[in-house]
Amino acid sequence: MDVANNTTSPERSPEGESGHGLAEVTLGYQLLTSLLLGTLILCAVSGNACVIAAIALERSLQTVANYLIGSLAVTDLMVSVLVLPMAALYQVLNKWTLGQVICDIFISLDVLCCTSSILHLCAIALDRYWAITDPIDYVNKRTPRRAAVLISLTWLIGFLISIPPMLGWRTPEDRSNPDACTISKDHGYTIYSTFGAFYIPLLLMLVLYGRIFKAARFRIRKTVKKAEKKKIADTCLTLSPAALQKKSNGEPGKGWRRTVESRSGACVNGAVRQGEDGAALEVIEVQRCSSSSKTHLPLPSEACGSPPPPSFERRNEKNTEAKRRMALSRERKTVKTLGIIMGTFILCWLPFFIVALVLPFCDRNCCLFPHRMVWNTSEGLCVDPQT
The missing domain is CATH 1.20.1070.10 (Rhodopsin 7-helix transmembrane proteins)
Structure with a gap:
């Protein structure tokens, strides 16, 4: 000093x-x-x-x-x-x-x-x-x-x-x-x-x-x-009943298809597998798509016979606000x-x-x-x- x-x-x-x-x-x-x-x-x-x-x-x-x-x-x-x-x-x-x-x-x-x-x-x-x-x-x-x-x-x-x-x-x-x-x-x-x-x-x-x-x-x-640019708008992923499918033993079984609804032109697309106990959902693959229409994807036969899982939404507003x-x-x-x-x-x-x-x-x-x-x-x- x-x-x-x-x-x-x-x-x-x-x-x-x-x-x-x-x-x-x-x-x-x-x-x-x-x-x-x-x-x-x-x-x-x-x-x-x-x-x-x-x-x-x-x-x-x-x-x-x-x-x-x-x-x-x-x-x-x-x-x-x-x-x-x-x-x-x-x-x-x-x-x-x-x-x-x-x-x-x-x-x-x-x-x-x-x-x-x-x-x-x-x-x-x-x-x-x-x-x-x-x-x-x-x-x-x-x-x-x-x-x-x-x-x-x-x-x-x-x-x-x-x-x-x-x-x-x-x-x-x-x-x-x-x-x-x-x-x-x-x-x-x-x-x-x-x-x-x-x-x-x-x-x-x-x-x-x-x-x-x-x-x-x-x-x-x-x-x-x-x-904010990377933010994915409100996207709802819903699993709904699909057409009846045949199990390997020839018995009819109920499958599930996933409906992807995009409210802003952006959506998340991927395959979803349900566990044998019908309790958990696992997102195997996620990718962006530009389709604004509903997309129906058949699920693997393992999902047959299980009750339909609830709809779930993926939102990013909270993350953006935190940032x-x-x-x-x-x-x-x-x-x-x-x-x-x-x-x-x-x-x-x-x-x-x-x-x-x-x-x-x-x-x-x-x-x-x-x-x-x-x-x-x-x-x-x-x-x-x-x-």
Whole structure:
């Protein structure tokens, strides 16, 4: 989770000022903040470690799609171990105490890992989009090599966004306060980093998941229509007395013939055999025919002498209705899943990136609280909908 918010200097506080304009904090604040942030970090570490262990140990989970999820968990675990502890220390003390070199490393790791984490979500969305829109061809294209390429691209883009400040793309004021560790407030870099790390990926994910939803809904409804086309209309199969037949011993016997009545031009035709006890009917063969007239088929001589079995009807309305309900249920589940994914992603990341984009342009004229606001995004590591 991005904690670059902690790289913005906490220059205002109602608790008083000291030193270079940084606020003094009370012991109660430090204890409460330490407890809260420590819990979030533990949740992030344990949650992502469990995902990694499950994929590494369970052979059935070692698929290309899960490789992307596992890589996302590794990235989030790096944030939890390498970035969040230093950010928590900065938050608790309300000043930076680790020196300028560590500050530069901290900011670079923060931007690199968090950008890569967001882009992993885009890679997963892209993989799902290909899988659902081109399921036949993508089976052969969905290889570990393709997953490795997508993962490499996420880290490459993260590197291209995180490294410029270390090469000088920053303002002189960024290092003016030794007690503050701030990300570059250069206006050009702010636009470059926020759009590259969040706003463009967010737009891409909205488009991809929108198309995934449309494709999934189309396939679900197509399945229902296909089932309806194959539906056999109300068809009544009736066994009625046939002409008297001679048994093998020469005695007259009563046979039965089957009458197939089709109410909509489609019928089921086949031979029916009655057991010796006259209790059971067995359909030996079923095939479709186009005749709309009654068809009389003589039964084998074994059926002679038995009482006529009852008429029976074969209907498909109940099956079709059940399929409709299942399709609607699957569609609702798809909407719910996509809503959870995008809703959690936006809730976790949007607050920080609004602050990150606006703050450098309004400087001290804006009443924003980036420290408190952006730490909410840390929860995204614990409730990542993809993992």
